[in-house]
Amino acid sequence: MFKRLAIATLIGLTLMLTSCVSATSGLQQYVNATKGYEFLYPNGWVPVKVSGGPDVVFHDLVERTENLSVIINPVEGDQGLRDLGTPSEVGYQLSKTAIAPENTGRSAELVNAGSKTFGDRLYYLLEYEVDIPNQPLRHNLTSVAVSRGKLLTFSLSTTEKRWQKLHDLFEEVVQSFNVY
Numbered sequence: 001m002f003k004r005l006a007i008a009t010l011i012g013l014t015l016m017l018t019s020c021v022s023a024t025s026g027l028q029q030y031v032n033a034t035k036g037y038e039f040l041y042p043n044g045w046v047p048v049k050v051s052g053g054p055d056v057v058f059h060d061l062v063e064r065t066e067n068l069s070v071i072i073n074p075v076e077g078d079q080g081l082r083d084l085g086t087p088s089e090v091g092y093q094l095s096k097t098a099i100a101p102e103n104t105g106r107s108a109e110l111v112n113a114g115s116k117t118f119g120d121r122l123y124y125l126l127e128y129e130v131d132i133p134n135q136p137l138r139h140n141l142t143s144v145a146v147s148r149g150k151l152l153t154f155s156l157s158t159t160e161k162r163w164q165k166l167h168d169l170f171e172e173v174v175q176s177f178n179v180y
Contacts, residue, residue, distance in 0.1 A: 028043060032056065037152055078149070110126065127142075138157055154174065
């Protein structure tokens with residue numbers, strides 16, 4: 001009788017624990033409540049200390065060129081994201097000012113530009129192919145939102161080769177970016 005009860009208990013616990021595994025397993029949460037944003041990032045990625053640039057940077061321990069960052073810039077007055085332009089217009093502007101500025105030798109092609117609403121917040125979702133001299137072709141995913149008078153830009157960058165293998169995971173990471 002005790003063996004049957006123990007086996008039934010173990011089976012029950014196993015089923016409960018299995019059902020608790022979320023679709024975001026393999027991801028960890030980063031929260032910056034002071035600046036009002038959060039996101040998920042892959043296990044095995046670590047924060048990198050930077051000064052005078054992005055608010056936060058993470059990179060993969062193994063694939064060190066694989067990274068994500070959050071950049072915060074002010075917006076004028078009480079402008080919202082729509083006031084800055086359409087997803088394509090903002091994506092094009094971002095490519096020219098941040099991803100592939102003049103005289104860097106870089107080129108960026110905006111592959112996809114769309115939007116989503118989460119809660120009462122509008123996000124632009126942008127996808128780029130980036131060519132950097134003497135480096136493998138890269139793929140960048142970006143989520144842009146306006147909150148608290150700031151433009152928050154979340155970007156994830158990887159090689160095209162890795163993109164082919166991990167695009168679902170990386171899209172989930174970029175979709176997880178949330179501002180408040």
